[in-house]
Amino acid sequence: MNFRSFKKQSFRNQLIILIGFLIVLLIIIYLLFQHNIFHYEDDYVELKDPVKVDPLKADYDIFQLDDSEENLHIKYGFELFINTAQYIGPENGDPEMKYSGNNLSCTNCHLNAGTKPYSGMLIGVINRFPQFRGRENKIGSIEERINGCMERSMNGRVLPVSGNEMKAFVAYMNWLNRFAPEDGKIKGVGYANVKIPNRRVNLEEGKTLFAEKCASCHGENGQGVALREYKGYLYPPLWGDDSYNNGAGMTRVITAAEFIKANMPYGATFEEPELTDEESYDLAGYINSHARPLKPNPERDFPDLTKKPVSTPYPPYADNFPIQQHQMGPFQEIMEFYKAEYGMVKTK
Ligand code: HEC
Ligand code: HEC
Numbered sequence: 544m545n546f547r548s549f550k551k552q553s554f555r556n557q558l559i560i561l562i563g564f565l566i567v568l569l570i571i572i573y574l575l576f577q578h579n580i581f582h583y584e585d586d587y588v589e590l591k592d593p594v595k596v597d598p599l600k601a602d603y604d605i606f607q608l609d610d611s612e613e614n615l616h617i618k619y620g621f622e623l624f625i626n627t628a629q630y631i632g633p634e635n636g637d638p639e640m641k642y643s644g645n646n647l648s649c650t651n652c653h654l655n656a657g658t659k660p661y662s663g664m665l666i667g668v669i670n671r672f673p674q675f676r677g678r679e680n681k682i683g684s685i686e687e688r689i690n691g692c693m694e695r696s697m698n699g700r701v702l703p704v705s706g707n708e709m710k711a712f713v714a715y716m717n718w719l720n721r722f723a724p725e726d727g728k729i730k731g732v733g734y735a736n737v738k739i740p741n742r743r744v745n746l747e748e749g750k751t752l753f754a755e756k757c758a759s760c761h762g763e764n765g766q767g768v769a770l771r772e773y774k775g776y777l778y779p780p781l782w783g784d785d786s787y788n789n790g791a792g793m794t795r796v797i798t799a800a801e802f803i804k805a806n807m808p809y810g811a812t813f814e815e816p817e818l819t820d821e822e823s824y825d826l827a828g829y830i831n832s833h834a835r836p837l838k839p840n841p842e843r844d845f846p847d848l849t850k851k852p853v854s855t856p857y858p859p860y861a862d863n864f865p866i867q868q869h870q871m872g873p874f875q876e877i878m879e880f881y882k883a884e885y886g887m888v889k890t891k
Contacts, residue, residue: 620715660731670727677850749829790838
C-alpha cells in the first residue's frame with residue numbers, strides 16, 4: 544500500500560469511529576431525557592435553587608425548624624416579634640428588661656409576623672440594609688432601624704446591639720430572607736399607594752367611619768382590648784398613653800392611610816381593600832388627631848430638614864407651612880413647594 548491509500552483508509556476509519564461515537568452519544572442523551580434526569584422535582588428546585596421560589600408563596604412556618612443553636616435565635620426572634628410586651632414590655636416583671644415603653648407587639652403593625660405584603664413586610668428587609676436614612680442623615684444598619692421602631696413605635700429605648708434580643712430579631716429577619724431577591728425588592732414591600740386627596744383631613748368624616756368600621760375591635764375610645772395575662776393586646780390601642788409616640792412612622796397621616804388601606808378593617812388586603820383612598824385618609828387623620836406619648840428630642844430628627852417627609856407631625860420644617868397643615872394636609876401644596884424649591888419629589 545502506498546502512502547496515499549494508507550492516508551485515505553485511515554481517514555475513513557476515523558470517520559467511522561466519529562460517527563459511531565455520535566450515535567452512542569445521541570442514544571445516551573435520549574435515555575437521560577427519558578428518565579427525567581434533567582427534570583427536577585418542584586420541591587427539589589425549591590431547596591436547591593431559592594431564586595426560583597416566589598418569596599411571597601414560600602413557607603415561613605417557624606415550627607418546622609429543629610432546635611439547633613442558630614434556630615433557637617430565630618425562634619426567640621419570632622417569639623419576641625409576636626409577644627413583644629411579654630419579654631421586653633413595661634410590665635414584664637424584670638426592670639432590666641424593660642425596653643418597650645408600651646405593650647404593643649411588632650406584629651401589631653408588621654402583620655403575620657412580618658410576612659403580610661403591604662404592612663411593612665419584612666421579607667427581604669435584610670438585603671436592603673445598610674441603607675441611607677433621612678431621619679438620621681446617614682447610612683444606617685438593620686440594628687439601628689429596629690431600634691428606630693423601639694424608640695418610636697414602641698415608645699421605648701434602644702436594645703443593645705450585641706444583646707440576645709437584638710441578635711434574635713436579626714436572626715429572625717435573616718431567616719425571613721431566605722427566598723428574597725438580592726436587592727430585597729419584592730412585591731408587597733412597604734405600603735400600598737394611596738391617592739392622597741388634595742384637601743385637609745375631614746375629622747368629622749373620620750370619626751363617623753371609625754365608629755362604623757373600627758370601634759368594634761379597637762373600642763369607641765380607641766384603647767383596644769388588652770390581653771392582661773399575656774401582657775399584650777388582642778386589639779391594639781390606636782392612641783393614648785400605651786400607643787406609639789409622635790415620632791413613629793404611623794403618626795404620619797400619609798403612612799397611616801397607606802397602612803390602613805391595605806390592612807384594615809382586619810382581614811382587608813392590598814388586592815381586596817375594604818376602604819376607599821378618601822376613607823383611609825380621613826381615618827388616618829382621625830386616629831392621629833388624638834393625644835399620644837411625645838418622642839424626646841424630636842428636633843434632633845432629620846439633620847437635613849429638606850429630607851423630612853411632608854406629613855411629619857412635629858417641627859421644625861424647611862418650609863413655612865403651618866404645623867397643622869403638616870399634620871392634616873392638604874399635602875400637595877407642600878410637595879409642590881419641595882419640587883420647585885429643592886427639586887425633590889416627595890410621596891410621604
Ligand atoms: C405602631 C406600628 C409599628 C410597630 C409596633 C412596629 N413598627 Fe416597625 N415600622 C413601622 C412603620 C410605619 C415603618 C416604616 C416607617 C417609614 O416608612 O419610615 C416600620 C419600619 C420597620 C423596619 C424597616 C422596614 C423596611 O422595609 O425598611 C423594621 C426592620 C422594623 N420596622 C422592625 C420593627 C420591629 C422589630 C418592631 C418591634 C420591636 C417594630 N418594627 C414595631 C411601624 C411599626
Ligand atoms: C376585626 C377587628 C378589627 C377591626 C374591625 C379593625 N382592626 Fe385595626 N387591628 C386589628 C388587629 C388584630 C390589629 C393588630 C394586628 C395583629 O396583631 O395581627 C390591628 C392593628 C391596627 C393598627 C396598627 C397597630 C397600632 O397599634 O396602631 C392600626 C393603625 C389599625 N389597626 C387601624 C384600624 C382602623 C383605622 C380600623 C377601621 C377601618 C381598624 N383598625 C379596624 C383588628 C381590627
